[in-house]
C-alpha cells in the first residue's frame with residue numbers, strides 16, 4: 522500500500538532543542554505534535570538506527586510518527602586507518618559512535634573542548650548528517666529523508682545552547698552565530714526537512 526500524507530505527525534524526541542527547530546521549520550506545513558517515548562536505539566548505520574527507531578515509535582504511539590537522528594562525522598578520522606581497515610573501523614565506530622561515543626564526547630569535552638578532538642589532524646572538515654524517518658503507523662515501512670551539510674570543526678564561537686552548534690562552522694559562521702532562520706536554510710536538519718516537505722506535498726496531491 523502506498524504511503525498516504527498524514528494530517529498530523531508525532532515527532533518523537535527527548536531533545537528540546539531539536540523539537541524547537543523541527544517545530545519552527547514545519548510551522549504551517551503540518552500539525553506537529555510532540556511526544557517523548559523512550560525508545561531503544563539499535564546498533565547499526567545511522568540509516569538503520571533511524572528506520573528502526575521509526576518502527577518502534579509507530580508501534581508505541583499507533584499514529585503517524587517522525588523520528589530523527591543526527592551525527593557529526595569527521596573526515597580526518599574516517600580516512601585515518603586506510604582503505605582496508607576503514608571498513609572494520611568504520612563499522613565499529615559507526616555503531617559505537619552513534620549511541621555512546623558522540624554523547625560521551627559532548628559530555629566530557631563540551632562545546633568548548635570539542636575542537637580538541639581533531640587537534641592532531643590538519644583536516645578539520647566535518648559533515649553534519651540528519652536522518653528523519655516517517656512511519657505511517659504500526660506495520661508500515663518507514664521512509665527516510667536525509668540532509669547533509671559540509672563544514673568544519675572550530676573553537677567554540679557563539680552561544681552554547683544546542684550540542685555542537687558553536688563548534689561547527691559553515692561559510693565563516695558557526696551554527697550558533699547564525700540567526701535561526703539562516704541556520705535552517707542551510708542546515709542538515711533544514712535540508713532533510715525540505716525533502717520531507719516535498720514528499721508531503723506530493724503525497725497529498727496523489
Ligand SMILES: O=c1nc[nH]c2c1ncn2[C@H]1C[C@H](O)[C@@H](COP(=O)(O)OP(=O)(O)OP(=O)(O)O)O1
Nearest residue numbers: 533534535536539589590591624627683684685686
Ligand atoms: O543541529 C544540531 N546542532 C548541534 N548539535 C546537535 C544538532 N543536532 C543534534 N545535535 C547533538 C545533540 C545530541 O547531543 C547529539 C546527538 O543527537 P541525537 O542522538 O540525534 O539526539 P538525542 O538523543 O538528544 O535526541 P532523540 O531523543 O531525538 O534521539 O547531537
Ligand SMILES: [Mg+2]
Nearest residue numbers: 535562589590
Ligand atoms: Mg537519541
